[in-house]
Amino acid sequence: MIPAAPTADNRPPSVDRALGWPAMQALVASHGRALVLDCLREALDDWRAGQLADAPALLLAVQQRIERRLAPSLTPVFNMTGTVLHTNLGRAPLPPEAIAAIAAVAAGASNLEYDLQDAARGDRDSHVEAWICRLTGAEAATVVNNNAAAVLLVLNALAARREVLVSRGELIEIGGSFRLPDIMARAGCKLREVGTTNRTHPRDYAEAIGPRTALLLKAHTSNYQVQGFTSSLDEAQLVEIARAHHLPVVVDLGSGSLIDMQALGLPAEPVVREVLAAGVDVVTFSGDKLLGGPQAGIIAGSAELIGKIRRSPLKRALRCDKLTLAALEAVLRLYADPQTLVQRVPTLRLLTRRQEQIRQGAEALLPALQAWAGEDFVVDLCEVHSQIGSGSLPLETLPSAALRLRSRNGNRRSRSRELRQLAERLRGLPYPVIGRIAEDSLLLDCRCVEDTRLLAEQWQVPQ
Structure with missing residues (x-):
């Protein structure tokens, strides 16, 4: 029984007494003593503060606190x-195939880093690398947890303590105030700006290259455009300059696309295969944007440079887990059939x-x-x-x-x-x-x- 009326001086019951009420014991049976006790003490504090006045209100307050405490914070909208x-709502929705792939490996052990054929240690990149190479024309590929991490890893592995040339018009800032110059500083390389905000010419790069230059970086300005009196270099021009000085070219595509978006009646976006075909050595792009997969940063390009990137100690810190890799592999497989791709990848279907x-x-x-x-x-x-x-x-x-x-x-x-x-x-x-x-x-x-x-x-x- 729960007393229906407050005591004469309206004092709250003791913790032990309230816990002994049958209704409170039912809550303990459903949710455990520790959680109920914690919520009860908070509710008793409310009683002492004058916010509650009787036992039924106390019980209701405890029930509501338990519900709020156990309600998931991350919820569909x-x-x-x-x-x-x-970005704030989770970016790309996943197709059923990706969700099923996550569920298949989430409940138990998997061959994440185990070679089933040779009964030896494997490489977690192996689950997606072949598909990335097949769809982009890259020699090799690796994956980390997002594209900012991909840029950080590439710069640290290929240009630590050396200079990286970037056009002033491409010093981008992405969501959350993460700026390319800041990422470069954290990667341990030195930014060397070339050209001006609105115009950069081939000579600007050529004149800036020196003995400490490690690579030429081009960042796709995916979240803004400079219009009017402008000039910039495309990938082929940049590659020509870099080759003359035996330097690699890295392109951060941001969103990146595996297909020609114009063929779907959508605005043009750089296609990863075309960028690599222009001679670019390494590209980075996101998995959870136009690709339509889970959050991931995909790095693709030269086998030699990808090997060097993969050996970096940072790679382990930034690597993807089995759930991400399972979802990414499932989405990449859908690209094998261009005829059904748009209907099977929710992002493309919605767009x-x-x-x-x-x-x-x-x-x-x-x-x-x-x-x-x-x-x-x-x-x-x-x-x-x-x-x-x-x-x-x-x-x-x-x-x-x-x-x-x-x-x-x-x-x-x-x-x-x-x-x-x-x-x-x-x-x-x-x-x-x-x-x-x-x-x-x-x-x-x-x-x-x-x-x-x-x-x-x-x-x-x-x-």
Whole structure:
């Protein structure tokens, strides 16, 4: 039994007494004594602070604390921001084949670094290297945990305590304020800037090369563009200069693509195979952007240089685990069939969705959203433009359709507050919905919502 009324002086029960209540013992049986005891002590502190007044409230507070404590922090969300590869929302969604591959090796032992044929120690890169080489034309490849790590490793292995030449117009900053000059400093090499912000010529590189030059680095400006009076070198020009001085060329592609995106009706993005075919010695690119796989930094190119990179002590610190490698291998296998690739890789499928198809999904959701939002808001459809995201093609957009919510309040400040509160309500749903506020509206871009049933169910208002 739980006492229904507080004591005369409203003092909280002792810990031992409260733990003895049958309802509290049921919580102990379900969740263990340590967790219940911890949450009970916190709730008793609330009672002493005047926030609780009786035993039922205490029990409820303990139950709620347990639920919050055990709720997963990392949870699925609906990405309705209009940014397909959203870094904050996990970038590329994985295909079923990759998820199955993760599950297959996650539960027990695997041949991560074991050669089943020779019964000897193996190399974890072997699970993906052949596929990377097959799809890019590289002689060799290795993989680390993201592309920033890939650049760090390459520079440290090939240019430690020496100079690296980079055009001023390519001194990029990626998400989280990680700047290329900072990465170079951590890699132990010295940055040598050439050219100007908007114009770099072949002579700028040639005149800067000296006895301490280790390599020429080209960074793809994937998250910005310099327009107007500009000049830069392509890979072939850079290779020609480097070869004359017996130096390697490294290209950081950022997103990187294994296929011609223009063939899918999308804006052009450098293709890894074409960059290597131009004579570049080493390229780095991401696994969780246009490739559509898990977070990884892929390094491909010359067998000699990849071997040197692989032998670096940093490689072990930056290597991928078995789950990443399993997922990456599964995604790379899908590239073996170009005819089915777009439909089987979610990233490519989402990027190539037609606006009319997206609009039809939005129309199906509109009545449920209007009922859920209430009479204080007007819900309609509008044309919007999605973006690829994660630094890919920053100036290029994709025609899309969105659900638009606008407040009926006549006061601008009040409308703004109500939109923020509505966005908070959406984020508080069992399957959180993430949109964006723009132009006095809350926009829910429907490009990344292929199955509308779960979303509509969340918005169902009980009759």
